[in-house]
Amino acid sequence: MTDRDQSHALLRQMLMIRRFEEKCAELYQAEKIRGFLHLYIGEEAVAAGVISALQPDDAVVATYREHGHALALGVDAGRIMAEMYGNVEGVSMGRGGSMHLFDAGKNLYGGNAIVGGGLPLAVGFGLADRMQDRNNVTAVFFGEGAVAEGEFHEAMNLAALWHLPVLFCCENNLYAMGTALDRAQTQTRLTLRAASYEMPAWEVDGMDVEVVAEAAGNAVQSIRGGGGPHFLELRTYRFRAHSMFDPELYRDKSEVEEWKHSDPIAAYRARLEEADLLAPEEWDQMEAEVMVEVRAAVDFAEAGTLEPIEDLKRFVHTEEVVR
Amino acid sequence: MTTDEAKATIFEVLDGIAPEVDAATVEHDVELDEQLDLDSMDFLNWLIGISKATGVDIPQRDASEFLTIDGAAAYVVSHAAA
Amino acid sequence: MSEFVLPSLGADMDDGALVSWLVGPGDAVERGQIVAEVETDKGIIEVECWDDVVVEELLVEAGDTRLAVGTPIARFRSADESGSAAQTTVPDETPQRQGTVEKPAAAQRITPPVRHLAHELGVDVGRVGATGPGGSVTRLDVKREVTATSAPPGNGRVKASPLARRIAADGGLDLALAAASRTDGLLVAADLAGLANAAPGTKPRRGGQPGVDKSQAMRSAIARSMERSKREIPHYYLDMRMDLHRSLSWLEEFNDERSIADRILPAALLLKASALALTEFGDLNGHWVDGVFHHSEIVNLGVAVSLRGGGLVAPAIRDAASLTLSEMMEALTDLVARARAGRLRGSEMAEQTVTVTNLGDRGVDRTFPVIVPPQVAIIGFGRVVDSPFVVDGELEVRPIVHTTLAADHRVTDGHTGGLLLLAIDRLLQEPQQL
């Protein structure tokens, strides 16, 4: 068990992601947010845990289910919400939306909506760090569905071959959209895939934020010590639909209910309370603070502005680099 | 070169410049300016054509010799190489 | 009190049918609780509630009826009676998404098939009177226009290149009267330039419409162009006597040393002086199109060339101000020869920015030329006549030429025109500088 402040921070981080995304779902149904909206609810322990093990200069490449990662990196919640509103105040100036959150200040390199597309990119970050003698780590998040992509294998091979400082974080939530892992891949032990590239790999309980944080901490330490790339399979589960418009024909409600018993937030809260690390009023206060933050984010987005149409053609080529 | 040969050449060049002209109706001792519609450009081209066809050099100062067909033929005959 | 509306669960969800209610009036509903099931194109989706509320009334019964997204389906009151309204209420303002698509302005109502017919018949739909419903153009309207414009009977549509069409439109030429030089019968710009040159029947035609009298065609083209000019362009005329003594003396000396083929005619001097002067007065060099003057950076000097057997063309000497005198003479010789042989290039008939006419060669003292639209000026030179002229207070006999300018009063005033003539005169006094 970690110390009180640290555990509170982890719990609070997960709670923030949860409440923020619940608000996103609500706003989506009210048509404030459009496009695809992929919620991370149920998987909060993964982003909160892994990112807690990173340093500020480390880079993160994420998927289209990346609100949690952005929040965990400290990207401003108001600007994330504004992005989903399509406002110019958004992190990507309304050009990206839910799936493409970028923040140069936090080293968040997306927000990549091509499954597997971010993996080679992470290899390149590792290469650049190596060639410029920087002791940074790049954490790349991807789902278990990406393991079937060629780019996964190309990236794993290159990173291992060149011994690059990359942490591969496979968020295994069992379904690639609606296709279960065992219906799509012959080898469902994903760590064996990593092993075939001679890469250290662990299976991690992705519903337990402390376990995740510890595993990530160990891996990052090893990478920074010159251990080359590492692979974490983070076993997790999304409680909600793949995207918003998904009747979930591919899984039983009972399965979802079963997994909800391992709700990373409820479970961690209970554990902390049991260990006298969290008082009920502290939880209440945490909830209240988070709700204030979420409301502030919504207010910020509601007060936002749309970029003028005349600016449509900005950012096709570099005229101004916003940093 | 005989006068007839010279005149034949002179008319041939003229035909290239003013194809509408009927050679038979042109009076040889009357100034061309009075009977034909030739401008300075046509006149210059006519001189250049004659010069090319006969090998006779025609300096500017002698241009006035070419006001009539007879004058032109005489000039060409007297200046043609033997 | 708030209205609970059928939520939008995806950008591609427009409607849904309420399959079942999972709550009823009076039920307390917790935030996140599923309240209904909705059948969508993708399957049945659970609808959740975003606040702690009490169901006041169900507005829609479960059934097969497809409801549009945004339809109120229940009324809730907040759990704490006076609490904040639920979020999923109808927003105050009508949801207006990302601007509306504006319908294109109805410039002219014409259906594609009719437009096609007009195109086939070479009819400018802009001129066609519309008698159809709602002011639309009908097939009959188009056909009527064909008759009205009296296209040569049986000729049908004229096949002409876009450039040829543009030149014809600018110069008021009638394409139907031109003959094509290409084997495929397509009229190109050059066909307009040389069209009066060959007398009818003297040359076998390779294509185009048979039996068209080219000189008649050119006459008609000139007629339209000049008619347009006099109708549309408010001309003003200026005239100036210029002493060519220095120019001609210098030229005589220059020519003396040269063989006849290299000789330079006074016309070349006049053209060069005009071109140079025009570079100083840009408002006289360019085009007037649709009420706006477009200045041209370079001077493409249209040179009026009369054709044997009648008719006139004014092809361009491109960028005339940049040519040396010898080059100018060469260009002039070449242009006149090709104009009279009917071998002008399309570009030479399309690029003129101003015109010079030198009628004086044929014996007139001065000209009052007519501007060629869409140009805005034309310079005319008369005959060079030995005349009394006062030089430094003494009366002398000098070779004098009347130089006339006709210019478009919409673009310039007499003052500018006068300055141009003064500049030409100044340049002609220093022929060695040309």
Next chain:
Amino acid sequence: MTVIDSRDATVTLTYREAVREAIRDAMLQDDRVFLMGEDVGRYGGCYAVSKGLIDEFGEERIRDTPLSESGFVGAGIGAALGGMRPIVEVMTVNFSLLALDQIVNTAALLLHMSGGQFNVPIVIRMATGAGRQLAAQHSHSLEGWYAHVPGLKVVAPATIEDARWMLSTALADPDPVIMFEHAAMYGMSGEMAVDAGPVDINTARVRRIGEDVTIVTHGGSLWKSLEAADALAGRGISAEVLDLRSLRPLDTDAIIGSVAKTHRLVVVDEGWKTAGLSAEIVALVTEHAMWELDAPVRRVCGIEVPIPYAKHLEEASIPQVEGIVAAVHDVVGS
């Protein structure tokens, strides 16, 4: 071999040598520059472009990669984001389709998707074109596909000077540049002024001035077009040859300017006609210079067939001098 003639101050070198010099120069100028691709190191490059560079710069900077086009092109993009200036070589444009995701979905889009935060300064070089009997999977000209994508710049150096000097400009560009080298040109040698220097990568150049017709072309077809123009000059037709150089952005002004002068257009493109680069050029001309046209436009393009192996069939499937000459005659109406 490079021969310097001090009298006329030109240098004679091959296209291959010019590209190699460009890479070498870039590596010497900037530590951030490195070359990465399949067999660029020990093997010396599939077309021997990088031969010898590994000895000079070492394995780190002349980096051999596995056969993982998507992987190493993506890694190049990542490295560019991470502060490097990678030159990534993909053997041929056909193979680049394996990396299309990274080029189109990442390199081209990142700047825009991130609201201007992340530009990708990468240069991706690849060989293109037919003419060496390499059959269908090594011979296609797909430049037009890349030219379709906003966010990319696409260049096609066709002369020795451009081969030597476009790269440094491309590397200095903050955005991804795709460079197409027509494989049939690597052995071509030519003269270049000793004092030649950096060139732009966004304009077209008139390679031959003419009056009667404009031939718009790029890459390997430039030389066939110039040869055709020579032949046409003997028949009294003066053809202007415009080398596009940049396929994205297209130098619309240059194309329109030339057509406005000659009033006739022939487009020569080794790529296929349908929905191709040549179609775009013709569309531009009809949009912007319709009233300048004095004859129907003609296109001389790759025949719509996968490039066959047999020599006579291969020759028949791509533009040749005779075809260009015939198209010009057709357009001029002679």
